[in-house]
Amino acid sequence: MVDSIAKTLGAGSGIDIGSLVTSLVEAQYSVKSKQFENRAETLTSQISTVASLKSAMSGFSTALAGLVSGGSLATQVSSSNTGVVKATLIAGASVAGLNARIEVRSLTSGQSMATNAATPAGAHIGSGQIKVQFGSYAADENGIDTFIADATDLPAIDIAQTDGTLAGIAAKINGTAGLGLVASVVTDGTGERLVVKGPNGADKAFTLTATDDPADPGLAARINAATGTDGMARGSAAADARVAVDGIEFRRTSNTIQNLVPGVKLELQSVAPGTIVTLGTTAPTTALQQAVNDVIETFNELQKMVKAATDPATGPLARDPAAAELQRMLRNLTTTNLTGATDGSPASLASIGVVTNRDGSLSVDAGKLAKVLVANPAAVEKMFANGGTGASGKGLGAALAAISVRTTDRTYGLGASEARYSRAQTLLSDEQSRLADQQASTKTRLTQQFASMDSRVAAYRSTQAFLTQQVDAWNSGN
Structure with a gap:
């Protein structure tokens, strides 16, 4: 408007x-x-x-x-021989006055096991169930290692017929939660072998015990402890790291240690019995x-x-x-x-x-x-x-x-x-x-307001024009 x-x-x-x-x-x-x-x-x-x-x-x-x-x-922490042990400061820690002597007597490792006999690639070896048991090995009076199982109850691994190859067994082991085992299949010129590696630490040794599915036997012969040329045999043994700090030996399940020398993280690099590494500060x-x-x-x-x-x-x-x-x-x-x-x-x-x-x-x-x-x-x-x-x-x-x-x-x-x-x-x-x-x-x-005014002005002008016309008409009549 x-x-x-x-x-x-x-x-x-x-x-x-x-x-x-x-x-x-x-x-x-x-x-x-x-x-x-x-x-x-x-x-x-x-x-x-x-x-x-x-x-x-x-x-x-x-x-x-x-x-x-x-x-x-x-x-900062300094090591006199970083080829044997590296030492770094733990964030937020204080190492003022640090002076420690470190001797690395062994590194931690995990047990490994592998099948003795090679299997043709992709060959079916049987089905059934595999039971894993953790523990440790101790030598008896004859110096023979004897496995001592711990009380941990671990889930069994069911091997169906469709999983009955070495690759299938490795996948089932890796896919079973709570084991901590790593399985792989290694191929060489003679065929495939199953290799299983456990966590580091002497108390993380393990055994694999298989039972056959009667309808599809063969799994136990390949997995259970070696007898002759069959079954699995131990490779590396499970072991703790052994580190002497100022002459006192300690054992750890990792080669990275943060709870031996206060405020210092130790990374063990190599075994060097008799070699003393001095830790200091800079x-x-x-x-x-x-x-x-x-x-x-x-x-x-x-x-x-x-x-x-x-x-x-x-x-x-x-x-x-x-x-x-x-x-x-x-x-x-x-x-x-x-x-x-x-x-x-x-x-x-x-x-x-x-x-x-x-x-x-x-x-x-x-x-x-x-x-x-x-x-x-x-x-x-x-x-x-x-x-x-x-x-x-x-x-x-x-x-x-x-x-x-x-x-x-x-x-x-x-x-x-x-x-x-x-x-x-x-x-x-x-x-x-x-x-x-x-x-x-x-x-x-x-x-x-101005619109109203403008309208009135327009009306006045119209009246003026009319009057002007009338006056002009009157004058012309005379």
């Missing part, structure tokens, strides 16, 4: 009433509209800046936590030096963001208390006691050569840092250790995590600011919608 009226406005008066109405409405609401636009831009900038600061702070904390958990900043001086520089670089990037955000003249968060709190916490980071030490040893970033510049950024006194790393590397290492949670005394990672938690807090931190700005943005959007409705209503009202 309004649009159709607007198209005809001015027809009677000759005035561009459409433009006039638009100008009048804009003049009436322009100040308020501009205020809303400016406020919307401010809120958008505030929300975006808050999100950026939260992300940057969380990223800083997470990156350092990842670096610490990786173990590269902790004292301070991560280079890694710590690089870590300090990386922390300073990241800190400066974050500090630059915070400084811009809180700039009194141009910062979108100039009057935000949470942003000011973040700035204060970052400023105090260099003097925070990160180790809890009270004996005068280096405990803060400032004490190892981290300097706060006049603009709030940090720099490193490389000479002082180098001296501290030589004189007391353990103190610097402790600063980067994962000591738990807390703003002080638990390491730099914990201090940054505490700042990050405070920053993202939805009650007092930037999380609360973000929620507050978002609510304000929603309210502003509602006010803008109401203002738009008012503008539309005002435009409709003015358009209708």
Whole structure:
């Protein structure tokens, strides 16, 4: 209705009433509209800046936590002979003062069994049932190994006639849960052989006992312990790893051991009776030096963001208390006691050569840092250790995590600011919608008023034209 009226406005008066109405409405609401636009831009900038600061702070904390958990900043374990045993630090462990002597007397292995006689490829050998029993071998008085079964009750393996080839039997063994056996078929120039390998460890020796299906015999002759040229025979024996630590022998079922030397993972590489491998430690001086520089670089990037955000003249968060709190916490980071030490040893970033510049950024006194790393590397290492949670005394990672938690807090931190700005943005959007409705209503009202005026002007002009014609007619009659 309004649009159709607007198209005809001015027809009677000759005035561009459409433009006039638009100008009048804009003049009436322009100040308020501009205020809303400016406020919307401010809120958008505030929300975006808050999100950026939260992300940057969380990223800083997470990156350092990842670096610490990786173990590269902790004292490393060294082995005098990595060809016999490799030694590495278990993440999060401390090996200060480590000095151990390792002798590898044997490696762990699993028992293997194989069929004696070869079978033509794909040949059917029979069906029935195979029973597996785990245990260990012990030599009797004559030196003959005797199998001693344990009490474990294992599921039987049913071999149907359709499974009665070596490949079918291997598939059934591998597909039976709870056994831990690995079966395969090996082919050589004489045919196929079934090979079965058990788990590592002396107590994981095993036997296979087959019973025939009377209607399809032959399975037992191939599987049961060898008699003559038939059946299966043991290859390698099940054995434990035997490792002497400082002269005391221990047995393990894996060649990777994490519970012999505290904080150290041992990887046994080869058997070397009589060869003593010495374990020691190496301070991560280079890694710590690089870590300090990386922390300073990241800190400066974050500090630059915070400084811009809180700039009194141009910062979108100039009057935000949470942003000011973040700035204060970052400023105090260099003097925070990160180790809890009270004996005068280096405990803060400032004490190892981290300097706060006049603009709030940090720099490193490389000479002082180098001296501290030589004189007391353990103190610097402790600063980067994962000591738990807390703003002080638990390491730099914990201090940054505490700042990050405070920053993202939805009650007092930037999380609360973000929620507050978002609510304000929603309210502003509602006010803008109401203002738009008012503008539309005002435009409709003015358009209708001017349409009525234009109609009257048109009527007056029509009357004027009629009267003019009459006067002209009267004058011409004279």
